[in-house]
Each structure stands twice: as structure tokens, then as C-alpha cells.
Amino acid sequence: MTARGAAAVAAALTGLATLYTLALLAGMPDPAWAYLPRGLIHVGELAAVVALALCGAAGTGWLGRVGLGLAGLGAALLAVAEVLTGTSPGVSETLFGIAPILVGLGLLLAGVAVVRSGVWTGWRRWVVLGLGVFVFAVLTPVLIAAGGPPAPGALWALAGWDALWVLVAVAVLVETAGASRGLAPAAGHGAR
Secondary structure, eight states, rough: OOHHHHHHHHHHHHHHHHHHHHHHTTTOOOOOGGHEEEEEEEHHHHHHHHHHHHHTTTTTTTTHHHHHHHHHHHHHHHHHHHHHHHHHTTHHHHHHHHHHHHHHHHHHHHHHHHHHHOOOOHHHHHHHHHHHHIIIIIIIIHHHHTSSSHHHHHHHHHHHHHOOOOOOOHHHHHHTTTHHHTTOOOOTTTOO
């Protein structure tokens, strides 16, 4: 898989996740089997992490590797937690307690690595770090205060989380666009 392919999958799945969360806010009922598509949402997040790893935005140092590893592990655990919601609620709850911390910490580390590497420019340079900050500054406190979904506050926080994942995927697509057309990387950009 290429960085662009993983980013396209991530953009599609996290874009649908954003629409799904907004539909829930608008009153759409959440069916009992919804844990399956919610598991796919987290696969989309995992695809964004894979795209980040493949495009080289976090550089080659330990900070980026550890950060992307933690974020990927956390996203995978979130997918498992969703799927286990109906059959193993205790395990699911435990995973939901651990996985977002792994994702957030991983994104903070990877985000710092992206900023330090200088491979990306503009808003794209900051989006991974912004998503990592969002996990601890907005998502986690709001989910705790609201009691989780389907509380409106929790859904709004999740919509923000989903939209930021879309931006990460779009950042990969934008930053790798020249490479996909066979063009040399822009000045200051390393080969991917």
C-alpha cells in the first residue's frame, strides 16, 4: 500500500465517520449493530497513521517511530473495542479506557516529529500535533464530563475528532500529490 492509498482510505472512512456523528446529533437513531461500522471508523484512523508512516512526514527518528507505533496500536485497539461492545462489554470498556491515551500520546509524539522534520509546510505541518492535543484538551475531558455518547457534548467532541482525522488524511494527500505525478519533491521536502 502507498501513502496516498492509505490516506484515501482514511479520508473516506473518517469522512463518513464525521457525517455519521453529525447525523446522530441531528437525531438519527443508532442501531444495535452500529458497533460494526464504528469499528470501521477506527480502521480509517489506523489507515491515517499508516499513511503518515509511509509518507515520511515524521522523519526517521525514534520520536516519530514510537509516536506512530503508539497511535497505530491505539487505533487498532479502538476498532477491537467497538467490535467487542456487544459480546464482551467489560473488555470493551477497558480498551476504551486505554486506547485513546495511546492514540493521543502517539499523536503528540508523532506531531512533534512532523513539526521538527520540516517535511511538511503550512497547516499540514501542525495537524498531527493538533489532533494529539485535541485528544487530551477536548475529547477526553468532554467524554468524561458528558458520560460518553449519545450525550450531545460527547458527539460534538467526536465530530471534532473525526474531522481532524480527515484533515490528517488530506494533509498526506496534499503533501504527496507531486510524488504521485512523478514530480520531484518541493524544495525543503525530503524524498518519500
